[in-house]
Amino acid sequence: MASHVVGYPRMGPKRELKFALESFWDGKSSAADLEAVAKDLRASIWKQMADAGVTLIPSNTFSYYDQVLDTTALLGAVPPRYGWTGGNVGLDTYFSMARGNATKHAMEMTKWFDTNYHFIVPELGPETKFSYSSQKAVNEYREAKQLGIETVPVLVGPVTYLQLSKAEKSAPKGFDLLSLLDSILPVYKEVIRELKEAGAKWVQLDEPILVLDLEASKLEAFKKAYSFLGADLGGVKLLLETYFADIPAAAYKTIIGLEHVSAIGVDLVRGAKTLNLIKEFGLSGKTLFAGLVDGRNIWANDLAVSVTVIEELQQALGKENVVVSTSCSLLHSAVDLKNETKLDAELKSWLAFAAQKLLEVVALASAAAGKKDEELFAANASAQASRRSSPRVHNKAVQEATAALKTSDHRRATPVGTRLEEQQKHLNLPILPTTTIGSFPQTPEIRRVRREVKSKKISEEDYEKAIKAEIDSVVKLQEDLDIDVLVHGEPERNDMVEYFGEQLEGFCFSANGWVQSYGSRCVKPPIIFGDVSRPKAMTVFWSQYAQSVTKHPMKGMLTGPVTILNWSFVRNDQPRSETCYQIALAIKDEVEDLEAGGITVIQIDEAALREGLPLRKSEQADYQNWAVHGFRITTCGVKDSTQIHTHMCYSNFNDIIHSIIDMDADVITIENSRSDEKLLSVFREGVQYGAGIGPGVYDIHSPRIPSTEEMAERARKMLAVLESKVLWINPDCGLKTRKYAEVVPALTNMVNAAKQLRAEL
Numbered sequence: 010m011a012s013h014v015v016g017y018p019r020m021g022p023k024r025e026l027k028f029a030l031e032s033f034w035d036g037k038s039s040a041a042d043l044e045a046v047a048k049d050l051r052a053s054i055w056k057q058m059a060d061a062g063v064t065l066i067p068s069n070t071f072s073y074y075d076q077v078l079d080t081t082a083l084l085g086a087v088p089p090r091y092g093w094t095g096g097n098v099g100l101d102t103y104f105s106m107a108r109g110n111a112t113k114h115a116m117e118m119t120k121w122f123d124t125n126y127h128f129i130v131p132e133l134g135p136e137t138k139f140s141y142s143s144q145k146a147v148n149e150y151r152e153a154k155q156l157g158i159e160t161v162p163v164l165v166g167p168v169t170y171l172q173l174s175k176a177e178k179s180a181p182k183g184f185d186l187l188s189l190l191d192s193i194l195p196v197y198k199e200v201i202r203e204l205k206e207a208g209a210k211w212v213q214l215d216e217p218i219l220v221l222d223l224e225a226s227k228l229e230a231f232k233k234a235y236s237f238l239g240a241d242l243g244g245v246k247l248l249l250e251t252y253f254a255d256i257p258a259a260a261y262k263t264i265i266g267l268e269h270v271s272a273i274g275v276d277l278v279r280g281a282k283t284l285n286l287i288k289e290f291g292l293s294g295k296t297l298f299a300g301l302v303d304g305r306n307i308w309a310n311d312l313a314v315s316v317t318v319i320e321e322l323q324q325a326l327g328k329e330n331v332v333v334s335t336s337c338s339l340l341h342s343a344v345d346l347k348n349e350t351k352l353d354a355e356l357k358s359w360l361a362f363a364a365q366k367l368l369e370v371v372a373l374a375s376a377a378a379g380k381k382d383e384e385l386f387a388a389n390a391s392a393q394a395s396r397r398s399s400p401r402v403h404n405k406a407v408q409e410a411t412a413a414l415k416t417s418d419h420r421r422a423t424p425v426g427t428r429l430e431e432q433q434k435h436l437n438l439p440i441l442p443t444t445t446i447g448s449f450p451q452t453p454e455i456r457r458v459r460r461e462v463k464s465k466k467i468s469e470e471d472y473e474k475a476i477k478a479e480i481d482s483v484v485k486l487q488e489d490l491d492i493d494v495l496v497h498g499e500p501e502r503n504d505m506v507e508y509f510g511e512q513l514e515g516f517c518f519s520a521n522g523w524v525q526s527y528g529s530r531c532v533k534p535p536i537i538f539g540d541v542s543r544p545k546a547m548t549v550f551w552s553q554y555a556q557s558v559t560k561h562p563m564k565g566m567l568t569g570p571v572t573i574l575n576w577s578f579v580r581n582d583q584p585r586s587e588t589c590y591q592i593a594l595a596i597k598d599e600v601e602d603l604e605a606g607g608i609t610v611i612q613i614d615e616a617a618l619r620e621g622l623p624l625r626k627s628e629q630a631d632y633q634n635w636a637v638h639g640f641r642i643t644t645c646g647v648k649d650s651t652q653i654h655t656h657m658c659y660s661n662f663n664d665i666i667h668s669i670i671d672m673d674a675d676v677i678t679i680e681n682s683r684s685d686e687k688l689l690s691v692f693r694e695g696v697q698y699g700a701g702i703g704p705g706v707y708d709i710h711s712p713r714i715p716s717t718e719e720m721a722e723r724a725r726k727m728l729a730v731l732e733s734k735v736l737w738i739n740p741d742c743g744l745k746t747r748k749y750a751e752v753v754p755a756l757t758n759m760v761n762a763a764k765q766l767r768a769e770l
């Protein structure tokens with residue numbers, strides 16, 4: 010039986026590509042140096058898959074930045090502002106599109122479905138000309154072949170590519186991106202032909218857009234695209250790959266009817282319902298690439314369970330028509346467990362990173378072919394059993410407390426308007442109060458101090474002294490700037506999730522479990538492996554200290570349960586909602602400890618609330634219900650006089666505005682500076698929002714210092730749709746990535762803008 014992998018991480022086990030890219034961008038190494046690192050990485054990945062015994066190994070899943078941008082290069086769809094004049098798209102043009110250059114801004118970046126990977130959004134219009142402009146797919150195929158490895162070249166499919174694009178600014182209103190299908194298909198056909206001439210037997214076309222709720226007209230595009238691409242191909246088989254959710258029934262029926270498609274790849278981890286469609290409607294003689302090994306997580310596969318599913322599929326479709334695969338590209342998992350030296354053996358036995366997932370795919374294929382590796386299956390079964398029963402995973406008290414939550418809605422008793430009045434009696438804030446989002450610049454000294462206490466190079470006392478000194482100076486700065494509600498600056502935190510995960514039970518941390526987020530940027534998500542509890546207070550000490558050195562209100566600063574959940578690798582042995590409620594209980598205790606410690610304003614960041622929204626519409630309401638409930642659990646026990654803030658890093662929230670209101674925070678600060686209009690439209694449409702709201706007036710993602718007038722003007726626009734008593738003046742997000750030289754003048758201007766507006770009111 011064949012085994013297949015949808016795609017593989019590109020960064021390398023020690024983030025080799027990241028460092029090569031950054032050194033090239035800094036001008037410290039040449040393009041040839043970068044290319045050499047890339048070539049080595051590709052070779053080692055292909056060899057690793059071949060050695061593991063994978064029979065259908067992907068190529069062209071490597072990328073210098075992003076696979077969608079690679080497709081833009083392939084099609085020669087370079088936006089005119091980069092001055093590209095045709096020929097091959099070189100590294101200069103490529104990186105200008107990804108990152109901007111001295112004179113041109115970068116193309117927009119957005120989330121790849123519901124993952125934390127971000128792609129570069131193509132900008133297309135009726136005038137865009139397409140031509141075959143990057144031989145990357147063919148070159149990679151040949152490169153592997155020279156190493157003696159036969160591969161399956163992978164392309165982002167044409168329909169998904171167009172659906173994920175945006176109309177360029179000059180395009181006429183209502184421009185239909187799918188109208189470009191006829192223009193891009195010939196280029197796709199040229200590539201596929203060239204791949205065939207080079208010897209390729211399969212070409213994989215990734216069409217994850219199929220898992221969304223597509224209208225009939227969009228499904229028609231698949232018929233057109235694949236009858237064009239597949240006609241007179243002779244010899245090359247097309248694999249249509251889908252992932253990230255169930256395939257809706259209508260889409261399923263469309264794709265099994267595609268005459269020229271030989272195989273269909275499905276995600277059977279997140280798309281368990283697809284299994285029913287397969288059993289009911291069959292696959293019209295096509296081969297099924299059964300995505301059983303989870304590409305979105307780091308858990309070892311339960312091999313015995315997977316074997317049962319394979320047997321069912323073989324019965325339904327015929328033995329020869331099933332290939333074992335991953336649920337999606339392994340890009341979204343960590344790279345190799347081998348490099349984890351600090352995790353204990355038991356924990357490691359529960360995990361599988363990308364390298365281990367290769368072995369799982371092969372083990373399943375062998376077992377299905379009657380050559381079961383008994384030893385491996387036995388070890389897997391005993392690891393699964395230990396995970397099911399381990400006291401490290403299961404905490405009865407936590408489970409009972411969580412179960413009890415479901416009977417109540419957890420709402421604060423008093424309506425927000427009344428609470429705000431009560432809070433104002435104590436806070437005495439001016440109209441249009443100013444605040445910041447939490448972090449202040451993380452200087453090299455602060456990072457060093459944190460590193461050194463971790464490695465025991467400095468004592469706890471010295472660490473405490475250094476952090477207190479930093480808090481002193483951040484407080485003094487805010488007082489000098491005349492900001493109304495202060496923050497302590499978060500100098501003790503490396504990361505807003507890791508900081509809490511490290512202090513909670515049920516979490517563990519990898520040393521090298523990096524996952525690409527965008528370009529050279531990687532994140533290392535915590536791993537939630539067990540029931541979550543809080544052994545002791547996590548932030549009270551620093552918040553109380555910070556409050557003790559100022560008369561202004563000092564915000565306690567927490568990360569909310571939904572964000573902790575969405576930015577971690579979450580256990581797969583219970584529903585996500587269950588894990589969210591457990592974290593919520595821990596944060597609730599922290600909120601109450603802060604309140605008891607004299608902190609009267611508490612901010613609970615839910616930066617990632619929007620991120621967890623499921624792809625399928627039918628699942629969205631349920632998510633919003635439990636996520637918002639999780640947030641309310643954290644705040645329902647505080648006094649009316651305690652002001653709860655929340656913060657979100659997502660401006661395009663028109664679709665979840667009712668959930669945001671339902672969170673019932675007293676004040677929300679939100680990212681806004683890149684899209685005023687979207688936010689304004691929510692309020693123009695008459696949405697009632699009685700709580701305080703601070704749409705960011707200063708874009709902290711850019712080193713640019715906005716003027717007083719610019720910020721005042723943006724706030725004026727808000728005042729046109731919001732009552733002045735609810736508006737707050739603040740930046741978009743935390744300041745930790747900025748420098749003091751930028752932050753001080755920007756905040757000075759921001760406070761001046763607030764003062765100017767107060768004078769106008």
Ligand code: GLN
Nearest residue numbers: 446447448614616658743
């Ligand atoms: N309080 C956090 C900070 O200021 C919020 C960060 C975020 O929203 N991503 O850094």
Ligand code: ZN
Nearest residue numbers: 657658742743
């Ligand atoms: Zn933010």
